[in-house]
Amino acid sequence: MGVLDRLILRDDQWERMSMHIIGDQRTRGSSGRDNRMFVEAVLWIVRTGSPWRDLPDAFGDWNSVFRRFSRWSRKGVWWRIFAAMSDDPDFEYLIVDSTIIRAHQHASGAKKGSEDQALGCSRGGLSTKIHMAVRGLGCPVRFILTAGQRGDCPQAYTLIEGLPAKVVMADAAYDADPLRQEIADKGAIAVIPNNPSRALKYPIDKHLYAQRHLIECCFSRLKQFRRVATRFEKTARNYLAIVTIAATVLWIR
Numbered sequence: 001m002g003v004l005d006r007l008i009l010r011d012d013q014w015e016r017m018s019m020h021i022i023g024d025q026r027t028r029g030s031s032g033r034d035n036r037m038f039v040e041a042v043l044w045i046v047r048t049g050s051p052w053r054d055l056p057d058a059f060g061d062w063n064s065v066f067r068r069f070s071r072w073s074r075k076g077v078w079w080r081i082f083a084a085m086s087d088d089p090d091f092e093y094l095i096v097d098s099t100i101i102r103a104h105q106h107a108s109g110a111k112k113g114s115e116d117q118a119l120g121c122s123r124g125g126l127s128t129k130i131h132m133a134v135r136g137l138g139c140p141v142r143f144i145l146t147a148g149q150r151g152d153c154p155q156a157y158t159l160i161e162g163l164p165a166k167v168v169m170a171d172a173a174y175d176a177d178p179l180r181q182e183i184a185d186k187g188a189i190a191v192i193p194n195n196p197s198r199a200l201k202y203p204i205d206k207h208l209y210a211q212r213h214l215i216e217c218c219f220s221r222l223k224q225f226r227r228v229a230t231r232f233e234k235t236a237r238n239y240l241a242i243v244t245i246a247a248t249v250l251w252i253r
Contacts, residue, residue, distance in 0.1 A: 008043045009036070013252045020084045021077075034060070041065045046245050049226025073241035082244045085251040086141055093136035093208075094165035094188070095215040096174065098152045099223075101128045103231040107239075118236040120147025128231050130219075130243060131155040133163065138214035140222075140247045145236050153179060160186065167191055169212045222246050 009017070014036055021035045041059035045052060055062040072078055103119055103126040118128050127148030134140050142159050152173045160168060160183070168183045168190055175195040180202070183190040191208045194201045223229040225246040233239035 007040050008047065008249065009040060009252075014039075016085065016252060017081060017248075020081045038065060038068060042069050042245060043249070045069075046225045046227045046242055049230060049232070051232075069241070070238060073238050078241045078244045078248075082248045082251075085248050086139065091135055091141075091164045091166075093167050093169065093211060093214075094133055094141075094160060094163055095135075095169045095212055096131070096133045096156050096159050097171065097212075097215045097219070098129050098131045098155070099219045100148050101130060101229070101231050103127050103148075107231045107234055116147075116236065117234070118145035118147055118239070120149045128236075128239065130222075131159060132215065132218070133159040134215045134218045136211070136214070138218045139251055140218055143240075143243060143247065145240055145243075157182060167208060169209060171212065172196075218250070221250055225249075 017039070018035065021039070037059060041055060042065065044050075044059065045055060052062050052066045055065060059065060105126070107119065107126070107128075119126060121127070129146050129148050129150055130143055131146065131152065132140055132143040141163065144155060144158055146155060153176050156170065156174055156179055165186065165188045168186070168188050170190075170192050172193040172195050175192050175198065180190045180192070189205075190202075191205055191212075192202075193204055193209070222243070225242075227242050228246045231239050233242060
């Protein structure tokens with residue numbers, strides 16, 4: 001089976017996505033040429049986890065594809081595509097959680113500077129943590145990166161900020177009075193198990209809490225993309241773009 005027999009996007013999926021792509025076949029220069037093949041090339045890398053240098057010749061020069069991918073990452077193009085695809089207004093449930101991503105040794109060594117590359121040491125070694133919020137049907141709506149050793153609860157404020165919801169679910173790692181108050185201020189119900197050390201216990205709707213498995217399913221589907229399951233990118237910006245691309249595919253499947 002040839003590489004072009006295993007493209008990810010169907011025609012209807014590409015039609016939805018193409019409206020938000022920079023340039024088209026009428027654009028002067030090469031920026032708008034073969035947009036679909038370029039996106040498929042990036043999806044091939046994200047799906048297989050292969051090094052950029054191993055990109056099949058059918059997709060064009062690997063270095064040109066990588067430089068364009070990186071340029072789109074810098075300009076926020078991947079995020080704009082995701083935002084356009086994930087515009088479903090159903091926010092009855094909002095579920096937050098995190099997952100640890102092992103970083104390959106090649107992910108280290110980015111130039112030092114003011115930019116945080118979201119790499120740190122946890123029990124498994126060099127790692128990155130993806131913090132994510134998903135909606136009621138288990139599709140991602142917001143995600144951020146931190147170093148692997150960073151705590152979960154402090155990131156929840158950013159994850160839920162500005163997102164409407166009737167219910168916010170999380171596990172016991174998010175049991176903190178300030179977060180519960182933040183959720184209440186949104187007009188939502190906090191469905192969070194009590195930390196065993198808590199003296200004053202809050203009631204929890206176990207029937208609602210059973211829906212929290214949806215975020216675990218979301219992480220599982222994201223990690224089917226091998227470039228998400230293991231971090232190879234040196235910069236947090238490019239790795240976040242990889243996660244964003246995979247999350248976009250979950251929305252259009």
